[in-house]
Amino acid sequence: VRFTFAIPRGNDGSNGSDGSQGPPGEISQAQLDSxxxxxxxxxxxxxxxxxxxxxxxxxxxxxxxxxxxxxxxx
Structure with a gap:
């Protein structure tokens, strides 16, 4: 028995609209507390x-x- 898995690769993008990780941003203390x-x-x-x-x-x-x-x- 032989198994083959194909994991699709995502597109590289700079704005994150394709699901890629965007640049880190600052959060406020209120957002953290929440x-x-x-x-x-x-x-x-x-x-x-x-x-x-x-x-x-x-x-x-x-x-x-x-x-x-x-x-x-x-």
Whole structure:
């Protein structure tokens, strides 16, 4: 069995009208704030590990995991 894939190449363009990446531009602080607002809520569906482990190494790992989850909610 032999597979052949042909991926079409896009046209080179300077204005981005053909789907190519345009030149980078400046953004305002308000645009940045709008883009990242509410992203900390992404971890709300992830529950922390509430049952302690008897093994000290695993307990330390559980505490660090919970710390990461809770810090993501800021």
């Amino acid at each position: 883009a990242i607002s509410g992203t900390s809520a992404n971890t709300n569906g992830v529950s922390t590990l509430d049952t302690a482990f008897a093994d000290p190494d695993m307990e330390a790992m559980r505490q660090k995991l919970n710390e990461m989850i809770l810090n993501g909610r800021r």
